[in-house]
Amino acid sequence: MTALAQDTAHPVLEARGVTMVFGGLTALNDVSLRLDRGKIVGLIGPNGAGKTTFFNCLTGLYTPTKGTVLLSGRRLAPDPSEVTIAGVARTFQNIRLFPNMTVLENVLVGRHCRMRQGPIASLLHGPSFRREENAAKQRSRELLAFVGLASAEDEIARNLPYGDQRRLEIARALATDPKVLLLDEPTAGMNPQETEAARQLIFAIRDTGVSVVVIEHDIKFIFGLCDSVSVLVQGELLVEGRPEVVRADPRVIEAYLGKPPEEIESETRGAAEQDKREKP
């Protein structure tokens, strides 16, 4: 089978039976997920359901106790830098930029794994070194423009407003040329306008050919964004399916929502606002 045929035959990202045990605690139990090319999949669940743990398993920060993660049908080694080189990028729930670097430098670090200059070449500053540096800078500037940060490239990252830091994280993740982008609560602490802008941005990312998995607390946001939604409760996959099916599923309403969705929407909105106040 050629690599190309393999590419179309498999979902772009697939997790099979991922189980993660910490000491005596089973954080994830037999969780599977399928992400097809050009789709957006949502991952929801109450706090402590294991959503971020699942992302950590997908990106190699954790080695799953059981189960495998496949990218285009090929097994991913549980090593963060290898996973990124293979084509999976992510952002974090609590933003993790390089705080003392400029905005442009943060994106350039994301370019790292697609650059080839050796230590000697970069000492000599030869023409090929300069060509590659300039190409990386140009690509990084395009990405900053794409997420709407074109005018901020020389700012120090930690001085950016909160919403801009989130967008910078996305630009940095995109700089690794991912096939799959994992977003961990991309709208946490955002107001309705920023949330809508984030939704449009995620659609725009999908339209460039990147498949996306989104963790989110904001139910309305998830149901208006995703092609398919998976619900995690206490480390187990409760339901997965199209948003309207998941939304109507009585088990989801009972286990996760507890109340009709309209009430939850206003509550999660309130919680998001509170998040914003707590995080500087």
Next chain:
Amino acid sequence: MTTLLQQIANGIALGATIGLIALGYTMVYGIIQLINFAHGEVFMVGAFGGLATYRWLLPEGIRGDWYLSLPLMLLGGVVVAVTVALLMERFAYRPLRNAPRLAPLITALGVSIVLQEAIRLWFPDADAAQPFPKAFLDAQIKIGPISLRATQLLLIAVSIVLSVLLQTYVNRSKMGRAMRATAQDPDTARLMGINPNRVIVLTFAIGAALAGVAGVLYGIDITNVDNAIGFQNGIFAFTAAVLGGIGSLRGAVIGAFVIGLIKTLGGQYMPGGTQYDYVWIFVVLILVLVFRPQGLFGEAERVRA
């Protein structure tokens, strides 16, 4: 007045040596938060590497021509220093990467003793000071009222050039950015496709190369070396790195010049003379640490988070 200027010049020359060593301390600390106490010994084996190159590798005909033999000695010193540093990283520090911080620190002290004793035992006659070739480059250069050895001027020039090169490398190249990213947040750096081991190896190699250059140049300046020069200059360099703010490249270089000046000026003008010059260095260190614990150019702890 002439004495003052002369001592300032001497202080700058001493600071140049210390600065090249201090850069290695501060870089390694920045990446893996390890005070590599064996780094002074890397400087020492670098000096012996240069000496060995001169004694046993250089053909008779070119020994007298400093512009041929010096670059080859520098190359020999750098190769030996980098090899030793990489072995040290691979076999002494890497297995302890996730151990409590005290473990690699004590290991560093052990490595330091191993290297000192290895030179004393196995370098021929190295239980006494070994003469460095001084047949070449022994000119005195007069600048106004002061006079410096050509080797001192060479040390100053090389030190400044290498510091600037290093700063450019760290700020403007792919691996430099990877080093800074790893220093600020190693886990996130890995998620950007950066291999932390490569960054750490490169950091040790660059630090060792600078120390090797310093070792050889120090040798031809002082004209004899023994297995204790690493300890003595290592302590100065470590102090310079802490004074400047450990983790900061600029801080290490400036800290080194400050220490060089304190040592020569303190020895000249303070009571007790040169016998007490160490005292003034450490008095200044203590004062800086009391009033500015992060050092002159250090970043306050919170930004690491």
